[in-house]
Amino acid sequence: MIVIFKSKAAGDVIMFGDAAHALMKIMGKSPDAKGIITPEQLPSAIAALKTAIDGDKSSAAKVDEETESAKPAMEKSVSLAQRAIPLLELLEWSDKKKVPVTWGA
Secondary structure (H helix, E strand, C coil), rough: CCEEEECCCCCEEEEEHHHHHHHCCCCCHHCCEEECCCCCCHHHHHHHHHHHHHHHHHHHHHHCCCHHHCCHHHCCCCCCCCHHHHHHHHHHHHHHCCCCCCCCC
């Protein structure tokens, strides 16, 4: 399943469902087929994502880089931070323009 986050403030952010649902939970939203982050909810959603990104970067720094760099490119996992940053940027643009972010039909 694909989830498309939309806002009038910036371009769409497209994600696989499992990654999108994980980020929705971090932001305190139910991973339903459709939903909204209102302009009033954007600051807390942004703060929650930033906290999760910082935590992910801290734990990733502890990974033995020698082991990670020895893995072929296809075996390296995509971090939470890499998945969350495009959505975070969409939320920040939406917050500046005071418009909601939606997903679903």
